[in-house]
Amino acid sequence: MGNLLKVLTCTDLEQEPNFFLDFENAQPTEAEREVWEKVDLVLKDARGILDELQAYKGAGQEIREAIQNPNDEALQKVAWVAVVPLVGKLKKFYQFSQRLEAALHSLLGALTSETYDNPTQNLEREQALAKQFAEILHFTLRFDELKTEGEKEVNNELANRISLFYADATPMLKTLSDGTTKFVSENKNLPIENTTDCLSTMASVCKVMLETPEYRSRFTSEETVSFCLRVMVGVIILYDYVHPVGAFSKSSKIDMKGCIKVLRDQPPNSVEGLLNALRYTTKHLNDESTNKTIKSMLQQQ
Template sequence: MGNLLNLLSDRPVNPKYDVFLDFENAKPTESEQIVHGQVAEVLKRAREIEEKLKCYQGAGEPIRQAISNPKSEDLQMNAWQVVCPLVAQLKEFYEYSLQLERVLVLLLDALTTSDMTPVQHLEMQQALVKQFAEILHFTLTFDDLKMTIPSIQNDFSYYRRTMTRIQIERDGSEISDAGVSTEMANRMSLFYASPTPMLKTLSDVTSKFVTEHGDLQFENTTECLGTMATLCKLMVENPEYRERLGSEQSQLFCLRVMVGVIILYDHVHPAGAFARKAAVDVRSSIKVLKDHPHQSNVEGLLNALRYSTKHLNDEATSKEIKARLNQT
């Protein structure tokens, strides 16, 4: 997915930043090797996690049977035996989010903390930028899928209720049928309560990162995020760049990254992404999504902007932007 990217330090576009960022073939430089290797170790499981989530069937019928027949020990046991492997899988997804947390901090640190400007980081550390984009792409893909599987919440709620009952019957002893302790279950419950749990995880981590690293780090990080959002928009918006992208899959990759970066920016910057002077052009980003020929492929991205951003409903947010985004 070799792309000619106009990287800009501020709007309007500054033509002197004319950089070829090769998402498909970018290789780590010597200085990127250590971080790149650690991130790659985590990212290599992204497709596996995504496929497991796609195949998640849920325990709806066994749970309904068990609830409808509370005195049937056989039905209670069957529902428990069906739901435990599913909860073990949900635990796996949650633990993967913790791994993404860890490597995202590594990437943020590498891409924003040095004597280089944010634009120079994006130009000189293309392999790490690619990994950052891949994390965002996976995150939104995962959350899109999760929002179409209501049985996740139902299964986990049933598991917690049953676990509590069994613990009472065992005088408070922990159970390990799904390898989930009470403490782990509490943390998982908070994770899956969010409509976009992976994106919330990344937003929280990014906010914490800039809070802990002071004003200079805040400026570098928000400028980096703003620049990435703009360049991804340009890749799909500009006919020449869109032709270079080629397939619709590559265009969707850019759109997912664009939305992910906008949301991160909105959570990190006090004024948010919808402010008039924000480093991201939300209005034209929404237009790019709305103009996509296959709306079913981007509806999840529009929902992410509607429900995962922090400042959309602020009084300062343009009524036009609110109306445009909420228009179906």
């Protein structure tokens, strides 16, 4: 435990780290099990959601033909038949985002609780919940990478909310960002540092595991590297929304230069989507207080 605290609180960024968060094999303890089982149900459905999104095909052609030929009843029927199932699918995706937000709140409640001395201990001792938190972030960024445009015109309140959901370029990420902000505002008795420290610790752990050959060699699958990269970017974005001055300020507990370097060290074009997520979905990147070197590192192609 002392080694972990030493790594995450030291100011010497070149100091050799000594912490590994087992994203591949962490299993719940009895203390974690109640929350873990609740979140596990959501994560099992998340896999199916990604499969459906990958297989998703819009009805743009049918709709264009129907609009161009308003008096052709056959084309109107074809368009209607094509659109109705898609609206149902979009509704399903939106409703799942609400379940995901609820799961996020459960995990944040556990990982930021004052059961232990600090959130860092929570992450270390509740690795199965930390893994689930990572899986939610991984799903979120993967969903937004796969997201396609859909037709959403239905005359009811839910449909309007669905439309707002899909109008955002990264709808699932926005759901989590808003959900994390909501968690903080609804738990005013909990110091905001509990949440921001949890997020910055997760970012630091991911960075350390990715940049340290000894730890990276423990991954049994290359997919774990992609997983770790998405989680690192995801917690940076959440931190940037929740922390009063964001992830890019001098007072940030996230080593942004180090995190961006880790991304840049990956194979060309493999992390462009993640770099774009930092460029375009963070809240404070363009603040005057943001270090020019960080902006320059993100602007490089």
